[in-house]
Amino acid sequence: xxxxxxxxxxxxxxxxxxxxxxxxxxxxxxxxxxxxxxxxxxxxxxxxxxxxxxxxxxxxxxxxxxxxxxxxxxxxxxxxxxxxxxxxxxxxxxxxxxxxxxxxxxxxxxxxxxxxxxxxxxxxxxxxxxxxxxxxxxxxx
Amino acid sequence: xxxxxxxxxxxxxxxxxxxxxxxxxxxxxxxxxxxxxxxxxxxxxxxxxxxxxxxxxxxxxxxxxxxxxxxxxxxxxxxxxxxxxxxxxxxxxx
Numbered sequence: 001x002x003x004x005x006x007x008x009x010x011x012x013x014x015x016x017x018x019x020x021x022x023x024x025x026x027x028x029x030x031x032x033x034x035x036x037x038x039x040x041x042x043x044x045x046x047x048x049x050x051x052x053x054x055x056x057x058x059x060x061x062x063x064x065x066x067x068x069x070x071x072x073x074x075x076x077x078x079x080x081x082x083x084x085x086x087x088x089x090x091x092x093x094x095x096x097x098x099x100x101x102x103x104x105x106x107x108x109x110x111x112x113x114x115x116x117x118x119x120x121x122x123x124x125x126x127x128x129x130x131x132x133x134x135x136x137x138x139x140x141x
Numbered sequence: 142x143x144x145x146x147x148x149x150x151x152x153x154x155x156x157x158x159x160x161x162x163x164x165x166x167x168x169x170x171x172x173x174x175x176x177x178x179x180x181x182x183x184x185x186x187x188x189x190x191x192x193x194x195x196x197x198x199x200x201x202x203x204x205x206x207x208x209x210x211x212x213x214x215x216x217x218x219x220x221x222x223x224x225x226x227x228x229x230x231x232x233x234x235x
Contacts, residue, residue, distance in 0.1 A: 003224070008217065019210055026203055036202050043210070050214050053221060056230040137229030 005054070012054035018045040028121055031110075037118035048126075049133055057137055068130045075123025077132025082117045147195045151188060158184045175219040182212030 020043075027040030053061045086095040098112035161184060164177035186208050193201040222228050 017211070022206060022210070034203055039203075041205070043207070046210060046214055050217065052229050053214070053217050056232055058232050134229070138231055 008054050012050055016047045016051055019043055019050070023047065027118070028115075030118060031112060031114065037121030038125055041122040042129065044122075045126050045129035045133075048130055052134070052137065057134055060134070068127045068134070070127075071123050072127030072131065075120045075125075075127060077120075079117055079120030081112065082113060082120065085113075142193065147191055151191050151195070154184055154188050168196070169193065171219075171223055175216060175223070178219075179212055179216045182208055182215075186212075 023040045023043030023046075024034035026043060027037060030036030030040070034072055048060055048064065051063065082096075085092040086093060089095075094117075096112065096114045096117070097113075098110055101111050103109045158181060161177050161180040165174050165181065168174040168177055186205050189201050189204050189208070192200065193205075218228050
């Protein structure tokens with residue numbers, strides 16, 4: 001029987017962008033408000049899982065043509081490098097600092113190096129979640 | 142006065158949550174249970190909204206949007222499992 005789920009597919013194409021924008025907002029707001037790399041990564045992974053639900057795993061692999069295990073490794077590498085980078089300035093491992101910069105559109109913004117560590121957490125959470133879910137999904141024939 | 146109104150609204154919402162949970166336990170078909178679980182999620186969103194007014198904080202607003210997204214994805218996954226038997230297909234046949 002051929003099923004027609006055009007409503008689900010059309011709604012998904014809209015909702016995915018809302019979820020990803022919300023996850024990026026939660027990720028960037030994590031320094032002063034509730035949020036951070038973990039919940040932002042989970043929301044982005046949820047958006048891609050919704051894409052896999054409405055379409056199929058091949059569509060997700062075509063949309064993001066990157067191996068999710070590579071995303072995990074890249075995130076771990078970034079997180080370790082932010083720790084090692086403190087050695088360059090003669091500080092202890094994982095020493096973080098912040099400063100205020102004038103950015104063109106945002107005005108005076110506080111930029112912390114903890115954001116770089118959070119990017120690593122974000123990528124690791126996306127990679128691990130999607131690897132687990134899509135490995136289980138590909139299990140059946 | 143305002144606190145009393147919020148507490149009354151919170152107790153009414155918890156009563157409707159109890160009704161939904163009764164339908165989750167009792168529901169004859171799986172579809173009844175899935176819709177009841179979706180209603181539980183929506184009622185929890187309303188309760189978090191009233192609670193954040195009661196506690197005078199804006200720290201829970203992300204939770205509202207998060208539960209909305211998770212309830213939607215969960216309902217879609219359950220609906221696809223009931224209809225097709227699989228949640229994630231490897232390749233579409235149409």
